[in-house]
Amino acid sequence: MHWSQIHGWFGWRDLQEEAVATFAEGSTFVEVGSYLGRSLCSLAEVVQQSGRRFTVVGVDYCRGSGREGTADKDSHAAAVADGGGTFAGQLHRNLIACGAADRVHLVVSPSPAAAALFADESLAWVHLDARHEYDSVLADIDGWLPKVAPGGWLSGDDYDEQWWPGVVGAVRERLPDAQECSTRQWRWVKPPAPPR
Numbered sequence: 513m514h515w516s517q518i519h520g521w522f523g524w525r526d527l528q529e530e531a532v533a534t535f536a537e538g539s540t541f542v543e544v545g546s547y548l549g550r551s552l553c554s555l556a557e558v559v560q561q562s563g564r565r566f567t568v569v570g571v572d573y574c575r576g577s578g579r580e581g582t583a584d585k586d587s588h589a590a591a592v593a594d595g596g597g598t599f600a601g602q603l604h605r606n607l608i609a610c611g612a613a614d615r616v617h618l619v620v621s622p623s624p625a626a627a628a629l630f631a632d633e634s635l636a637w638v639h640l641d642a643r644h645e646y647d648s649v650l651a652d653i654d655g656w657l658p659k660v661a662p663g664g665w666l667s668g669d670d671y672d673e674q675w676w677p678g679v680v681g682a683v684r685e686r687l688p689d690a691q692e693c694s695t696r697q698w699r700w701v702k703p704p705a706p707p708r
């Protein structure tokens with residue numbers, strides 16, 4: 513299976529390619545909100561094709577985001593129901609089918625609790641694509657921001673005022689210096705550590 517055959521929502525391949533070209537080998541990338549693995553298996557492919565060594569972690573509690581956004585739509589309900597209340601099995605099967613299961617770490621956990629597993633300033637890149645409502649995005653930013661290393665990126669999907677006002681509102685509230693990039697993505701770069 514190829515990642516492009518996995519159902520999902522993913523449009524930031526260019527950021528994945530920029531990440532492997534930017535960060536030092538041995539760096540860790542975390543994707544928060546993996547759903548069935550479309551973006552995560554793409555990231556695994558980008559890392560493999562780079563020929564460089566990175567740690568890739570996908571975080572999802574595998575129960576869907578519920579109703580969200582301007583459309584008030586629950587886009588993950590069918591996958592949750594198909595799996596009897598969790599799509600963790602389908603996500604893992606897709607990683608195996610893409611040949612990524614031995615190169616990607618899956619953390620089945622609520623996002624802020626997963627953030628607490630990592631040391632402060634230990635992550636080169638955290639990409640947020642979990643629930644898109646204002647309070648959830650704020651909680652994700654607050655949980656993951658301390659984990660990003662100096663010079664690292666905190667970024668996210670669906671920077672779109674019309675369809676995802678909660679994302680735009682939370683990013684503007686917490687990270688007014690964040691920039692729009694790629695296709696409807698936002699990115700904040702943590703200031704580098706001062707020279708010693």
Ligand SMILES: C[S@@+](CC[C@H](N)C(=O)[O-])C[C@H]1O[C@@H](n2cnc3c(N)ncnc32)[C@H](O)[C@@H]1O
Nearest residue numbers: 520521545547550551572573576622623642643
């Ligand atoms: C938009 S989907 C991710 C799409 C995915 N990046 C792709 O490539 O298709 C959002 C995902 O975030 C997960 N999610 C929502 N809120 C979460 C939370 N608080 N903690 C962990 N996962 C969460 C949902 O289960 C869902 O799978």
